Amino acid sequence: MQAHLFGRLTPALAARRRLLEAVRPIERTEEIAVERAAGRVAAETVRAPAAVPGFARADWDGYAIRSADVRSARADRPVALRVVGEVFAESRFRGRLRPGEAVAIATGGALPRGSDSVVIFEESERSGATVRMYAPARPGDRVAAVGSDIARGETLVRPGTLLGPALLGAIAATGRGSVRAFARPIVTVLPNGTELRSPGARLRAGEIYESNNASLVAAIAACGAEPRPLAPVPDDPRALERALRAALAASDLVVATGGSSVGERDHLPRLFPKIGRLLFHGIAVRPGKPTLAATAGRKVLLGLPGHPSSCLLNMFWLGAPALRRLARQPGPGWTSRRARVVRAIPPPGQGLARVVPLRRLGDRVWPTWRGSAAITSLTAATAFALLPAGAPGIRAGGTLTVFALEPGLAASPNV
Amino acid sequence: MQAHLFGRLTPALAARRRLLEAVRPIERTEEIAVERAAGRVAAETVRAPAAVPGFARADWDGYAIRSADVRSARADRPVALRVVGEVFAESRFRGRLRPGEAVAIATGGALPRGSDSVVIFEESERSGATVRMYAPARPGDRVAAVGSDIARGETLVRPGTLLGPALLGAIAATGRGSVRAFARPIVTVLPNGTELRSPGARLRAGEIYESNNASLVAAIAACGAEPRPLAPVPDDPRALERALRAALAASDLVVATGGSSVGERDHLPRLFPKIGRLLFHGIAVRPGKPTLAATAGRKVLLGLPGHPSSCLLNMFWLGAPALRRLARQPGPGWTSRRARVVRAIPPPGQGLARVVPLRRLGDRVWPTWRGSAAITSLTAATAFALLPAGAPGIRAGGTLTVFALEPGLAASPNV
Numbered sequence: 001m002q003a004h005l006f007g008r009l010t011p012a013l014a015a016r017r018r019l020l021e022a023v024r025p026i027e028r029t030e031e032i033a034v035e036r037a038a039g040r041v042a043a044e045t046v047r048a049p050a051a052v053p054g055f056a057r058a059d060w061d062g063y064a065i066r067s068a069d070v071r072s073a074r075a076d077r078p079v080a081l082r083v084v085g086e087v088f089a090e091s092r093f094r095g096r097l098r099p100g101e102a103v104a105i106a107t108g109g110a111l112p113r114g115s116d117s118v119v120i121f122e123e124s125e126r127s128g129a130t131v132r133m134y135a136p137a138r139p140g141d142r143v144a145a146v147g148s149d150i151a152r153g154e155t156l157v158r159p160g161t162l163l164g165p166a167l168l169g170a171i172a173a174t175g176r177g178s179v180r181a182f183a184r185p186i187v188t189v190l191p192n193g194t195e196l197r198s199p200g201a202r203l204r205a206g207e208i209y210e211s212n213n214a215s216l217v218a219a220i221a222a223c224g225a226e227p228r229p230l231a232p233v234p235d236d237p238r239a240l241e242r243a244l245r246a247a248l249a250a251s252d253l254v255v256a257t258g259g260s261s262v263g264e265r266d267h268l269p270r271l272f273p274k275i276g277r278l279l280f281h282g283i284a285v286r287p288g289k290p291t292l293a294a295t296a297g298r299k300v301l302l303g304l305p306g307h308p309s310s311c312l313l314n315m316f317w318l319g320a321p322a323l324r325r326l327a328r329q330p331g332p333g334w335t336s337r338r339a340r341v342v343r344a345i346p347p348p349g350q351g352l353a354r355v356v357p358l359r360r361l362g363d364r365v366w367p368t369w370r371g372s373a374a375i376t377s378l379t380a381a382t383a384f385a386l387l388p389a390g391a392p393g394i395r396a397g398g399t400l401t402v403f404a405l406e407p408g409l410a411a412s413p414n415v
Numbered sequence: 416m417q418a419h420l421f422g423r424l425t426p427a428l429a430a431r432r433r434l435l436e437a438v439r440p441i442e443r444t445e446e447i448a449v450e451r452a453a454g455r456v457a458a459e460t461v462r463a464p465a466a467v468p469g470f471a472r473a474d475w476d477g478y479a480i481r482s483a484d485v486r487s488a489r490a491d492r493p494v495a496l497r498v499v500g501e502v503f504a505e506s507r508f509r510g511r512l513r514p515g516e517a518v519a520i521a522t523g524g525a526l527p528r529g530s531d532s533v534v535i536f537e538e539s540e541r542s543g544a545t546v547r548m549y550a551p552a553r554p555g556d557r558v559a560a561v562g563s564d565i566a567r568g569e570t571l572v573r574p575g576t577l578l579g580p581a582l583l584g585a586i587a588a589t590g591r592g593s594v595r596a597f598a599r600p601i602v603t604v605l606p607n608g609t610e611l612r613s614p615g616a617r618l619r620a621g622e623i624y625e626s627n628n629a630s631l632v633a634a635i636a637a638c639g640a641e642p643r644p645l646a647p648v649p650d651d652p653r654a655l656e657r658a659l660r661a662a663l664a665a666s667d668l669v670v671a672t673g674g675s676s677v678g679e680r681d682h683l684p685r686l687f688p689k690i691g692r693l694l695f696h697g698i699a700v701r702p703g704k705p706t707l708a709a710t711a712g713r714k715v716l717l718g719l720p721g722h723p724s725s726c727l728l729n730m731f732w733l734g735a736p737a738l739r740r741l742a743r744q745p746g747p748g749w750t751s752r753r754a755r756v757v758r759a760i761p762p763p764g765q766g767l768a769r770v771v772p773l774r775r776l777g778d779r780v781w782p783t784w785r786g787s788a789a790i791t792s793l794t795a796a797t798a799f800a801l802l803p804a805g806a807p808g809i810r811a812g813g814t815l816t817v818f819a820l821e822p823g824l825a826a827s828p829n830v
Contacts, residue, residue: 057788090609148789164826169727173624174614193505199589199592201590208468214450214586215580217450221454222453263522308584373474373559375588408453
């Protein structure tokens with residue numbers, strides 16, 4: 001065993017920028033039913049094939065009338081009209097409304113020809129075939145005109161638009177049953193380490209359970225990608241190279257964990273430049289220094305430390321923005337805000353930036369760090385801060401910019 | 416057609432409270448692999464079956480030593496030790512370290528008996544079988560002690576805990592390959608209206624496309640439930656009753672849309688009390704007044720207006736908290752904050768509270784309302800406000816409390 005030291009460490013933000021520049025947003029698309037497209041990103045311009053509404057409709061239950069007939073109507077001087085028919089939502093009044101006539105109409109019903117407005121039940125009084133109107137109406141009152149919601153040909157969605165509940169409803173309202181969306185990129189997780197066993201297996205001496213799959217899979221899904229966890233691969237360079245190449249062929253991006261440092265058994269730093277072009281190895285950040293990335297054709301390889309907290313914390317500040325760019329999801333996976341620290345944060349020291357996991361409650365935060373090997377450093381974290389190398393510590397009561405994690409990344413909802 | 420007027424309207428917050436009290440959190444559970452459990456809610460107390468780490472491990476690459484040997488080591492006065500072996504992550508040093516000895520050790524390696532700390536490569540210099548230590552060490556330095564991350568028997572998760580990336584990693588680290596979680600409640604959407612056609616079908620005169628399925632399905636999924644959209648059912652009381660009863664039998668909660676008002680063709684207000692016990696019909700809120708709810712045994716029926724924006728907006732302020740309680744998801748689906756309105760919001764008027772959809776950018780918001788029939792009222796909304804009946808309007812520049820929607824409910828990410 002030899003001491004292979006890191007070369008020049010890449011500053012944290014430079015590493016992130018290099019990784020982001022290397023990631024190409026997914027180009028594969030698929031046609032998806034509107035009822036299954038929530039959270040997807042549109043890959044087409046959706047123009048309304050038809051106006052919504054497609055015909056003038058009553059916006060309320062009441063009587064379709066000619067507004068000219070009731071211009072003088074008042075509570076103390078009602079105008080009487082003759083009820084000549086009724087229109088339910090799906091039916092039509094066949095004739096044409098003449099002066100002095102009214103048609104009972106249900107919300108959504110097609111406005112009879114000749115009528116121009118609707119008077120609601122509450123402002124009228126029915127007695128047999130006669131209805132008294134107690135209030136005036138203006139043309140268009142309580143009527144949804146053709147195209148008043150969505151004009152025919154109107155652009156509803158552009159490529160890159162996130163499809164949420166309201167937009168999917170709008171697409172359905174124009175009659176589209178499906179939408180072309182970008183595929184969820186496939187992100188394979190490849191843990192490596194001869195000492196690793198999958199949870200549920202029986203450990204032998206010196207072995208530990210592989211846990212990065214479980215945490216990364218959850219984080220990858222929260223970034224809009226489709227995670228594919230693999231069983232751990234031993235520290236054998238040939239087996240590892242085969243596994244990496246196979247994972248690359250079947251994925252849009254590969255996240256390998258463990259074997260990312262400078263020891264003799266750390267094979268990723270030799271394999272990444274063999275398979276692709278190294279972007280960086282070693283980030284000037286703590287925890288998370290033993291991290292590397294490479295491009296392989298149009299795809300990206302990311303190597304994260306095996307230590308559970310270093311691994312997941314790197315996924316938060318470094319991996320998530322890259323995966324969200326790959327998946328064309330908006331935002332990096334967090335929102336920034338100012339917060340006040342309840343417990344002091346020590347200075348990061350010279351040379352290395354420090355990523356500090358935090359629990360946030362409103363505008364107060366406190367560090368949750370218990371060491372990079374301890375997954376419990378993050379089991380309460382809902383936010384993090386990134387202190388530059390050489391920055392001063394933050395005393396209790398001091399403020400700093402924190403990044404509040406999105407629900408799928410945070411340990412519990414940000415409140 | 417007759418004017419069946421609403422009886423006494425239920426105030427908005429009272430309606431919500433009644434609905435929330437009627438919803439029973441899901442009790443069905445299932446065993447789920449940790450790699451598929453993201454976003455689920457734990458249904459068991461998870462105690463660590465084993466300590467993590469299960470043996471004292473090196474936290475860094477370096478040399479396992481006896482700290483007593485290097486007590487006097489300094490940069491200018493190194494202490495020489497004899498390297499007697501090496502330990503990779505999965506291997507063990509069989510013997511016992513004696514005074515004056517060191518064992519090369521990789522991160523994660525089991526600390527040899529007799530050693531109590533690790534000196535990193537950067538603070539040492541190897542020459543054949545000799546290694547010079549340039550810095551002292553204290554017992555425990557760079558060592559992860561047994562149980563230092565998770566103690567054996569420690570409670571990791573309690574019933575009701577949301578399973579995010581870090582907790583799932585912690586569960587996996589203790590060797591658990593699966594976890595008992597609450598099932599995602601099944602929520603069926605049942606649109607009713609003879610005029611409704613599913614998107615993709617061809618419209619006949621007076622017909623429109625059913626679009627509430629598309630928006631509600633997305634909102635229901637964002638609340639942690641499993642949506643089941645049904646094809647529209649015509650305004651036939653017998654067909655509708657059959658469909659409601661069948662949906663109830665197969666679901667944990669049913670959301671019917673349309674037919675919720677007081678017209679002759681509005682069958683829900685007669686069917687809900689027949690199938691179960693009515694909680695309310697008619698909410699003193701605009702939009703969204705024609706809304707009703709009932710309990711049927713341990714299940715809940717919710718009837719929302721057919722107007723797309725009224726329907727989805729009611730889902731935001733009224734339905735989401737109920738669905739999230741059903742799914743045992745934390746929080747109502749939004750977080751509250753103060754914001755400044757860029758464009759004035761008119762007063763809600765007497766008698767009816769007003770729900771105002773908003774677009775939010777930082778601490779500024781503006782209304783997006785275009786009418787309750789217009790789904791485009793919500794296609795830009797990322798937040799909403801609830802103004803009580805009789806409240807004053809908000810002038811441009813004034814502040815109010817707004818509810819920022821979670822990513823899955825909002826039209827685009829809240830920023």
